[in-house]
Amino acid sequence: MSAGDPAGLAYDVERTSVRVVLRNGSGRLLLFSTVDPEMPETGAWWELPGGGMEPGESWADTACREIAEETGLRLSVEQIGEPCWTRTATYLRRHRRVLQHELVVVADLDVDEPRIARDGRTPEELEEYVASRWWAPEEVAASAERFFPGSLPALLPRLLAGERIDEPFEFWN
DSSP states (O other): OOTTOTTOOOOSEEEEEEEEEEEOTTSOEEEEEEOOTTOGGGOOEEEOSEEEOOTTOOHHHHHHHHHHHHHOOOOOGGGBOOOOEEEEEEEEETTEEEEEEEEEEEEEOSSSSOOOOOTTSOHHHHHHEEEEEEEOHHHHHHOOSOEESTTHHHHHHHHHTTOOEEOOOEEOO
């Protein structure tokens, strides 16, 4: 357990992660439909692309690397906005409790429907990401689907309006 764990839970992994609100030329954002193949009872959800920071990486480097690995799209660090949403969450994935400190950034593409490639994904991501979709922000806000972050539908309009968000701790599952 660490001082960064507001819930006071035991966990298996603690990490810092960068999540990317990746918008296409039409302003739609990319989300992955995700499942936990080792815990099918948790159902499916939609999540922002991104992942854990490697030693020595900046948040912008992490965002570029994760987008390249998960989508095949190449971004420059200049395309990555400053972290505009910070949060800490805990979740159970593959029977491991994760404590994750997240920085959320926005990145914009010039094209409307870029092809999403799978060949840079880890073996776990190949199992977990079962689909991708470009969502209009209002579709996310109106959806009854499950999201990670769980507050994405409520906070996305504020984020896209330029508000800086410091979200309270989320016990996701």
